[in-house]
Amino acid sequence: MKSRRQFFSMAGMVGGAAVAGSVSRVAMAALPEPVIEQGAQTRPPLQPSSGRPYRPVTTLNGWTLPFRMRDGVKEFHLVAEPVVREFAPGFKANLWGYNGQSPGPTIEVVEGDKLRIFVTNRLPEATTIHWHGQRLPNGMDGVTGLTQPSIPPGKTFVYEFVARRPGTFMYHPHTDEMVQMAMGMMGFWVTHPRGPNPLIDEADRDFCFLLNAFDIDPGSATPRIMTMLDFNIWSWNSRVFPGIDPLVVRLGDRVRLRVGNLTMTNHPIHLHGHEFQVTGTDGGPTPRSTRRYEVTEDVAVGQMKQLDFIADEEGDWAVHCHKSHHTMNAMGHDVPTMIGVEQADLARKISDLVPGYMEMGSHGMDEMSTMRMPLPANTLPMMMGEGPFGALGMGGMFSVVKVRRNQKRGDYTDPGWFKHPPGTVAYEYQGETPPPVRGGTR
Amino acid sequence: MTPVVRRVRGAVGLAVAAACALVAGCVTVDPAQSVRQLDQKVPAFGTESLQFLREVQKPEERREAVKAVLAKPLGQTEAVRVAMLNSAAMQVLVAQNVAEATAAAQSGRIGNPWFNYERMRSEDHLEISRMLSFGVLELLTLPQRQRLAAESRRAAEWQLAAAVVDEVTQIRQAWVNAVASAQSAAYAERILQSAQASAELARRMEAAGNFNRIARARQQAYEAEAVTSHALARQAASVAREQLIRKLGLDATQADTLQLPQRLPDLPAAPLEAAKVGAVASDARLDVQLAEAQLRAALRAEGLNGWTSRTDIELGLRREADGGARGFEVDLRLPVFDWGGLQRQGARARSLAAAQQLEATLRAAGSQTRESYVRYLTAYELARHHREELLPLRTVISEETLLRYNGMFIGVFELLADARDQIDTVRAVISAEQQFWLAEAALQSTIVGRPAAGAAESIMRAPAAADAAAH
Ligand SMILES: [Cu+2]
Numbered sequence: 001m002k003s004r005r006q007f008f009s010m011a012g013m014v015g016g017a018a019v020a021g022s023v024s025r026v027a028m029a030a031l032p033e034p035v036i037e038q039g040a041q042t043r044p045p046l047q048p049s050s051g052r053p054y055r056p057v058t059t060l061n062g063w064t065l066p067f068r069m070r071d072g073v074k075e076f077h078l079v080a081e082p083v084v085r086e087f088a089p090g091f092k093a094n095l096w097g098y099n100g101q102s103p104g105p106t107i108e109v110v111e112g113d114k115l116r117i118f119v120t121n122r123l124p125e126a127t128t129i130h131w132h133g134q135r136l137p138n139g140m141d142g143v144t145g146l147t148q149p150s151i152p153p154g155k156t157f158v159y160e161f162v163a164r165r166p167g168t169f170m171y172h173p174h175t176d177e178m179v180q181m182a183m184g185m186m187g188f189w190v191t192h193p194r195g196p197n198p199l200i201d202e203a204d205r206d207f208c209f210l211l212n213a214f215d216i217d218p219g220s221a222t223p224r225i226m227t228m229l230d231f232n233i234w235s236w237n238s239r240v241f242p243g244i245d246p247l248v249v250r251l252g253d254r255v256r257l258r259v260g261n262l263t264m265t266n267h268p269i270h271l272h273g274h275e276f277q278v279t280g281t282d283g284g285p286t287p288r289s290t291r292r293y294e295v296t297e298d299v300a301v302g303q304m305k306q307l308d309f310i311a312d313e314e315g316d317w318a319v320h321c322h323k324s325h326h327t328m329n330a331m332g333h334d335v336p337t338m339i340g341v342e343q344a345d346l347a348r349k350i351s352d353l354v355p356g357y358m359e360m361g362s363h364g365m366d367e368m369s370t371m372r373m374p375l376p377a378n379t380l381p382m383m384m385g386e387g388p389f390g391a392l393g394m395g396g397m398f399s400v401v402k403v404r405r406n407q408k409r410g411d412y413t414d415p416g417w418f419k420h421p422p423g424t425v426a427y428e429y430q431g432e433t434p435p436p437v438r439g440g441t442r
Numbered sequence: 443m444t445p446v447v448r449r450v451r452g453a454v455g456l457a458v459a460a461a462c463a464l465v466a467g468c469v470t471v472d473p474a475q476s477v478r479q480l481d482q483k484v485p486a487f488g489t490e491s492l493q494f495l496r497e498v499q500k501p502e503e504r505r506e507a508v509k510a511v512l513a514k515p516l517g518q519t520e521a522v523r524v525a526m527l528n529s530a531a532m533q534v535l536v537a538q539n540v541a542e543a544t545a546a547a548q549s550g551r552i553g554n555p556w557f558n559y560e561r562m563r564s565e566d567h568l569e570i571s572r573m574l575s576f577g578v579l580e581l582l583t584l585p586q587r588q589r590l591a592a593e594s595r596r597a598a599e600w601q602l603a604a605a606v607v608d609e610v611t612q613i614r615q616a617w618v619n620a621v622a623s624a625q626s627a628a629y630a631e632r633i634l635q636s637a638q639a640s641a642e643l644a645r646r647m648e649a650a651g652n653f654n655r656i657a658r659a660r661q662q663a664y665e666a667e668a669v670t671s672h673a674l675a676r677q678a679a680s681v682a683r684e685q686l687i688r689k690l691g692l693d694a695t696q697a698d699t700l701q702l703p704q705r706l707p708d709l710p711a712a713p714l715e716a717a718k719v720g721a722v723a724s725d726a727r728l729d730v731q732l733a734e735a736q737l738r739a740a741l742r743a744e745g746l747n748g749w750t751s752r753t754d755i756e757l758g759l760r761r762e763a764d765g766g767a768r769g770f771e772v773d774l775r776l777p778v779f780d781w782g783g784l785q786r787q788g789a790r791a792r793s794l795a796a797a798q799q800l801e802a803t804l805r806a807a808g809s810q811t812r813e814s815y816v817r818y819l820t821a822y823e824l825a826r827h828h829r830e831e832l833l834p835l836r837t838v839i840s841e842e843t844l845l846r847y848n849g850m851f852i853g854v855f856e857l858l859a860d861a862r863d864q865i866d867t868v869r870a871v872i873s874a875e876q877q878f879w880l881a882e883a884a885l886q887s888t889i890v891g892r893p894a895a896g897a898a899e900s901i902m903r904a905p906a907a908a909d910a911a912a913h
Contacts, residue, residue, distance in 0.1 A: 332851035340650040353861045373848035
């Protein structure tokens with residue numbers, strides 16, 4: 001899917017007349033060609049071709065930005081631009097992002113690297129990039145007006161600093177940031193340790209994703225940028241379940257989850273079947289003495305967390321935000337509770353007035369996960385997803401850690417649903433059941 | 443024809459037969475002729491409905507014909523036909539016209555001669571004298587009076603034509619109102635059903651503990667409002683139906699069988715063109731014709747008055763019985779005290795008034811047509827706009843509302859509120875089309891020279907899309 005904008009150079013070879021903006025080619029010569037990616041599938045980890053070696057991360061439904069070495073400096077080229085992002089099949093949004101997608105590509109560097117990051121602004125308004133959590137010269141911090149002039153549309157700025165400490169970071173605009181982040185501008189950053197680090201264990205699988213949230217009116221495609229808190233799309237790397245890829249691991253792997261939160265609320269990230277330790281936070285690796293086992297870790301607004309666990313239980317283990325409305329897709333917040341209200345006898349009358357009407361909610365909302373009724377265009381059902389045992393009725397910030405004995409090292413291919421050993425799945429009681437006793441007193 | 447008319451006719455017939463034998467060129471009155479005249483006088487009035495006036499049939503035949511028409515839903519043209527056949531009011535118009543025409547004809551005749559017989563006895567003497575006397579001036583002015591009578595009768599015919607056009611316009615408008623209000627009432631019932639469903643659900647919601655009192659009461663308040671609107675809509679439909687029944691002159695049995703179409707006719711594909719509307723020459727207009735006829739009659743009357751106001755002459759032929767003495771007698775009224783100036787002044791003023799009336803009618807004619815056409819055209823455009831813009835927009839809103847309900851973005855109460863809004867829009871569409879058909883009837887009437895009012899002032903307003911959420 002990499003295009004590398006090669007058509008520019010090819011068009012130059014063939015004719016030249018068709019080359020748009022060829023005037024700037026000389027000026028652009030010093031710029032690394034921007035790498036643009038389309039599509040929302042998870043790319044395999046990008047093994048470094050030069051520079052100090054490291055074990056690359058896997059960006060969930062994303063990719064790592066290739067760099068070039070130039071006189072001992074790692075050079076990256078980020079392009080801020082409007083993009084179209086598929087959140088899950090059936091729902092695409094008009095966002096702003098970097099290099100073809102939102103979130104932008106993950107930047108992976110090694111502690112001590114000299115960095116030069118070119119940032120080209122193809123947005124209709126000025127922007128900057130703030131390197132969230134980094135130690136760097138104040139003038140490289142990316143705060144419009146405070147530490148630098150903003151990057152006007154059409155211009156390219158250069159950031160230069162040394163990756164001083166290993167850890168998990170993010171990048172995002174610091175110009176009109178409410179709008180630009182509501183539009184999806186953000187990216188992940190990992191600084192790998194330059195050598196063995198007593199506080200950083202080598203992970204076999206290192207997954208990273210950003211928590212982000214949008215408010216997109218069902219039937220439309222562009223986020224409402226003025227929404228403060230009442231978002232309806234809760235996503236990981238601008239994907240929602242069932243659009244989020246599974247986290248595929250081999251039995252016994254040391255697995256690392258790096259999570260950054262660029263939403264406007266906290267998210268308790270919960271893992272089934274295992275205990276993890278918080279091995280890193282905003283400030284870097286945690287002292288071992290502070291580590292304890294957890295199954296849920298809250299990631300507050302603007303925070304990054306690094307969760308390590310040994311995947312020693314085979315199966316399909318849910319991993320999700322524990323705010324249950326964050327594992328749903330868009331829904332109405334003012335829909336009245338219909339539970340316990342018989343509607344069937346009125347349904348005929350109502351469908352006479354509203355052809356196509358179906359009664360819903362008298363017995364709860366689970367029926368939503370199996371109903372397949374027409375929805376507004378470009379809108380996902382509130383609850384969706386199919387598993388081996390039927391409808392999942394999930395959405396938003398939900399995925400599955402698939403732990404498999406036979407998964408090959410370095411193989412991230414989805415192995416399908418777990419084959420449960422006989423006798424290890426909950427089953428229906430077959431004996432006599434007492435007559436049902438109605439709950440409640442009415 | 444009603445018995446009244448036939449009696450008039452019979453009486454007139456006898457009188458005319460006798461008189462015509464005496465004086466050639468005498469003006470006669472024939473009601474059937476009157477009606478035929480009417481057809482010629484209003485040739486281009488909307489439908490050919492006036493043709494039906496020709497059908498002079500027996501009451502039983504008319505009843506059967508009406509029954510046949512009423513067997514099916516009654517269209518607008520058929521409504522006029524039924525009224526022509528059935529309406530006593532229509533027959534009253536014709537009879538009144540015959541009465542006026544006979545009065546006019548009467549003035550075109552000379553008074554009957556007087557026969558005077560005198561028998562006087564003195565002691566030895568018996569005197570018998572016979573005298574036949576008649577008005578000489580009457581005889582001398584007979585041609586003038588006949589012309590006056592003809593003009594008066596023509597004016598009466600135009601008057602009748604005008605009255606019939608008015609009546610037909612009212613029938614057509616009554617039909618439009620009856621159909622539209624019945625249609626609208628049917629939709630008001632659907633609104634009520636929606637509100638009832640909401641209220642019933644709300645009561646169950648409260649019983650289940652899902653709604654508090656205020657939420658339940660709000661839904662019930664919509665129901666209460668809907669009950670009111672529904673009652674008013676039903677009343678409006680009943681009133682409009684009764685008005686139509688009266689216009690058609692239906693008796694109780696006929697009224698029971700009256701069925702109306704479910705909906706108003708489709709709008710014409712294009713409105714009448716201004717050129718066509720303006721092309722009706724002003725001298726083809728009923729009001730102009732009527733004013734002209736009245737002016738001619740007034741001028742004739744004035745001319746005649748020039749003579750009759752000054753004097754009166756009677757001639758008597760006398761014959762004595764004994765001795766056979768013959769002679770004549772002339773009575774001449776001497777204009778000593780009254781030279782008739784006031785009468786002539788009055789007649790002159792009446793002519794002037796009639797002339798000014800004609801002038802005013804001619805001047806107003808174009809303006810009335812333009813006004814009526816503007817009303818017609820606006821009503822057409824609004825009706826089209828309602829059907830082709832508002833209704834599709836409202837349909838889109840309802841479709842999307844259902845999709846939003848499917849996705850659980852909104853609840854069933856919002857869905858039902860939207861259904862009510864959509865039906866309100868349908869009612870607004872009906873109202874707009876009703877205004878159009880009322881304006882159309884008014885324009886047809888205006889074109890032929892009977893400026894008529896179109897519709898009520900305003901169209902029922904469609905609910906704004908934004909209101910939906912507030913419900
Ligand atoms: Cu959450």
